[in-house]
Amino acid sequence: MFHGKTNKRTSEPKMRDFSLSDVRLFTKAAQLGGLTPAADALSVPKASASRQLQRLEAMVGHQLLHRGSTRFALTEEGREFLVAAGQVLSILDDVMLSLSSGAGTLAGRLRVAAPHYYGRELLGVHLPDFMSAYPQLEVVVETGNDRADLFRDEADVAIRRGREGCDEMVARHLKNEPMVLCATADYLAPRQAIESVSDLAPHAFLVSEIEGRKKEISLSITGKTHRLNVESVFQSDDLELILKLTLAAKGIGLVPLSLARSHLDSGALSSVLPALKLTPQEINLVYLPSRRHSPKIKTFVDYVLNIFKQS
Template identity: 50%
Template structure:
């Protein structure tokens, strides 16, 4: 009996997603044949690989030993297929990208038209989401996220550092005493996506140290744009990405709070699965985006240089 890659892939996927039925759904395998595939693999290796039954699913001892080898086999096969696909100059199929809304609009959208024009036969699908998607479940091929929490298993390439800002609406600040130092933040209402601490504690991530502020209230949400809108309507002092706040600050809807306080930026990362690092469509997209961003950075430096020379 020969080893079938489809059987190995089903086994690895079942471990990743926590069930045989879920693995069959993710891979597009008929549920009726999933059990037969796993049984065929177990017969070939001579051991049961998974405990499965009512309310019970997990690796057997032999399955735990076999899993690293199975992953290596799949990665080697995927890399070989990716290298063979490089002989085809035209990118085809789908490329699914997951990105938070404000990052997609402000950072990614200026470059997507150029990428699509360069690769007209590749279908680009962008999923705007504030939540982390599960790349193991193949919800996306690539995701762009601020920070790396919970993403340690992925390849992460830093796009840039994402500045953060404390800001509030003038109408909110007019109703409260002037804020001249971190100590003056005590007793305010805050809007943040930061982790929950003790009741009514707000964490201010300074570049040099972390400040803990006793707040009148702390509203938490995983969507910076929601926090920005709440801040604009006077809901409190928001700690949000500068990229998300710039438009409201230009219009006067928000003003910086303690602008001299340097906050610790978050890393903006582009992430994908290690096994897919040599997939040509992913590699091409990553190279394109990094080249486009580098050109943008150089253009901004040239503009700043021209302004400086004009001032002279």
């Protein structure tokens, strides 16, 4: 009987070596919606593209793409693999660009997702200087998409309102944005005076929270959330649209103080229940932990943090 030591490695799963060209072809096919356009984009012979995909699927042990004459879509396993593949390729591309471009030079593409207001008012003002400093870096900003799924490679970094969805990512706090309830005199004049939170019930509200019921709003006051049944609620993720409708006397708007300040100063808008201490909205810059060492992301994050620090 053999009494030697058991080789524990025999119970460990065998690691598989993937071809990066196969992985890149798969991600490009998922991006462009077909093997043929992916092969053209990567200068891969069309005859070998199908074989590369089959080889990758054999390595993964699952079919990654549904493909046919009229149908081309990711399988469930393909969607899962695409997330990891996209992250790995992004990291490798960052490193290769950094090494080939030389120290202090950024190149490639940086994709930023931000809410309408912050994308235009903040990045629109300061991005030209950033782009001048790094002319080889292509910056793409998608406003109105602060909920972009970074795990599915929809953006490299995102500016987000609130903490929702930040737990699995690196979240750098930018600022706490004071909020204000406001309305025009034309809207308020024909209605009963508002002296307490309970007086808000018969009013129309314009808010940016895309959740809840049509006739219910949530007001965060001094750390506590008050749910109110109101006359009606208009919801949009576009804060500037909310402000325009508020100025058009369509209801009471809940908007950032910085967005409404000039209209409050001019008298076009009046603060509703100004003594209320509304909880500020937290603004964060988020990115994936696996991308924390990406030179382009690190440089952009430091740049944005510096902007908010000075504001």
